Amino acid sequence: MSMRRGIQSTILMLSALAFAGVVSAETVDLTTVGSEGEVNGALFLQWDGQATGTGTIDSFVQIGNNTDTVQAYNTTENGTLDNGAPDNFNHELLLTDIPVVVIDGVEYREFILDVNQSGSDSFISLDEIQIFTSGTPNQSAETFTAGIIDLADSTLVYDLDAVEDSYILVDANLNSGSGSGDMLFYVPSSVFATGDEYVYLYSLFGVNENNNGGFEEWAITEGDVQVVVPEPSSLALLGLGLAAAGLRRRMKRA
Numbered sequence: 001m002s003m004r005r006g007i008q009s010t011i012l013m014l015s016a017l018a019f020a021g022v023v024s025a026e027t028v029d030l031t032t033v034g035s036e037g038e039v040n041g042a043l044f045l046q047w048d049g050q051a052t053g054t055g056t057i058d059s060f061v062q063i064g065n066n067t068d069t070v071q072a073y074n075t076t077e078n079g080t081l082d083n084g085a086p087d088n089f090n091h092e093l094l095l096t097d098i099p100v101v102v103i104d105g106v107e108y109r110e111f112i113l114d115v116n117q118s119g120s121d122s123f124i125s126l127d128e129i130q131i132f133t134s135g136t137p138n139q140s141a142e143t144f145t146a147g148i149i150d151l152a153d154s155t156l157v158y159d160l161d162a163v164e165d166s167y168i169l170v171d172a173n174l175n176s177g178s179g180s181g182d183m184l185f186y187v188p189s190s191v192f193a194t195g196d197e198y199v200y201l202y203s204l205f206g207v208n209e210n211n212n213g214g215f216e217e218w219a220i221t222e223g224d225v226q227v228v229v230p231e232p233s234s235l236a237l238l239g240l241g242l243a244a245a246g247l248r249r250r251m252k253r254a
Contacts, residue, residue, distance in 0.1 A: 026164060030183060031123060031171040039166050042158060043108065043186040048175060057112055057181070057219040058097075059089045061201065064116075064215025069206035071128070073149065074218070077140040084215065092137035093199045095192055099221050108186035110221065111201065115172045115182050116214025122173035124216075125208035129185075131158040132200040133193060139200075149202050157191040167208050181219075 028037030030046040037044045061074035062084035072083035076091050083090050098109045115124050128147075134154040143150045147161070160166050168183070175182055192199075201218055205211050 026166050028166070028168045031169055031174070033174060037168070039160055039168075040158070040162050041188055041191075042160075043103070043184075044168055045184040045186075046170075046174065047112075047181055047184045058222045059217050059219040060091055060093045061218045062086075062089045062215045063203065063205065063217070066211075066213055067206075068210040068212075069127075069204065070211050070216065071202070071204040073151075073200050073202035075140065075200075076138045080140045081142055089217070093201070093220075095133065095195070095197050095199050097220060098199060100189060101186060103186065107189040109189055109192065111185040111187070112181050112219045112221070113170070113183040113185060114217045114219065115170050115205075116216065117172040117211070118213035121210075121212055122171050123209040124170055124172060124205055124211055126168040126170060126183075126203060126205055127160075127207040128167075128202070128204035129158065129160040130156060130200075130202040131187060132156055132202070133197045134200060135197060137198045151200055154200065155193075158187050169209060172214075 028039060028044050029035060030037065030044060033046060033048070035046045061072055063070045063072040063082050064084060065082055067082075070082040072081040074090060074093055075083060076087045077083075078085045078090075095109075098111070101108050101110045113126070115126075117124055130149060132149075132151050132154040134151060136151075136153045139151050141150045141152065148156060148159070160168075170182055172182065203216070203218070205216050
């Protein structure tokens with residue numbers, strides 16, 4: 001089970017943080033070192049996750065089987081979609097568990113993605129991300145309405161496909177092995193309500209570039225570990241000025 005803890009704040013003094021090659025179209029390509037992109041106000045960064053591993057990151061959902069596509073969200077209910085069984089890697093997540101990172105004066109909630117592929121076919125697509133808040137932990141819903149997972153008592157706060165069908169392309173071979181981390185995902189804090197609410201992260205992999213083995217894993221930093229955001233490839237754009245309007249579209253689901 002994830003331990004309740006206070007918000008971890010990492011203040012990153014990046015006076016001219018800018019994401020060259022910011023993409024708001026269908027594809028964010030993270031298959032080169034240092035690549036980055038943006039979809040609906042959230043940031044995606046290819047990451048050299050050298051400092052992850054047991055005791056450093058807290059995995060809250062493992063997604064895996066050997067089918068072309070895999071999907072799951074964080075819950076202790078075993079066999080829900082493609083989530084794993086061990087509760088230490090698949091469990092409820094409180095908003096207060098998720099680290100806060102300040103980038104260019106904007107607060108974001110930070111998530112880590114580690115992907116795994118077999119052999120030379122190292123590309124995999126992250127085709128859907130849906131983030132919800134809810135008063136009910138550890139649900140077992142497996143049905144969808146209009147493409148949105150039917151979690152009870154939940155509010156949809158982020159949808160990768162809210163504006164258009166988008167996906168993130170990741171290369172598992174840029175970092176070595178399981179547990180090394182491959183991507184940082186930042187969601188504006190402003191889309192979340194306050195309080196000790198539960199957060200669900202649903203994701204789907206393999207539609208545009210097939211899954212071929214291993215498992216995909218979402219995590220947060222553990223304890224006081226500080227994750228350093230990689231320096232952007234260019235400082236040509238000064239200040240992101242990200243409009244989170246697209247993220248403020250909050251859908252209440254019964």
